[in-house]
Amino acid sequence: MTPEQAIRLLEEHRDEIDQIDLAILERLNERARVVERIGAIKKEARLPIYEPKREDAVFRNVTRGNQGPLSEAAVRRLFERIIDEMRTLQRERMEKENEA
């Protein structure tokens, strides 16, 4: 492989990653919208917001569904971050509603 060929191949792969990232981002925002709907339902039905058992189910779903190359530990850390950001978003929304 010449350096020119390598650089062209890298470019192509990076474009592919950029597309994948936008698809991941779209799904993350979609997930956030569903979490917001869940929050609204819980609020109306006066159900508890935080349910640790549900979090376990989320981790079970993704670790079972994982076919790699990411390790189970990596998948767990990634979804810990995702859950955490969803919680942050809900907290920010509630603070805004309470201010209003």
Place this chain on the structure above:
Amino acid sequence: MTPEQAIRLLEEHRDEIDQIDLAILERLNERARVVERIGAIKKEARLPIYEPKREDAVFRNVTRGNQGPLSEAAVRRLFERIIDEMRTLQRERMEKENEA
């Protein structure tokens, strides 16, 4: 909304989240496979593995493409975790190769 209705609605939304999570997971593994190909190309062409400028481009791509509800800061933190896990995977692979 009766408690029964709320619980049924929550179930439906959770099924939806489980599906979204599996789609995110599939994309994350797809991204990992592309990163592995990039690593192989760089190795063959003796190019540097770590390129901070490329990371800036990754963040630019997703913060530009973000339509919310996730905040820009949240998107940045999420993709920091994603990049970090991809790096961990590459490091683990290299260690295995060196052992072999």
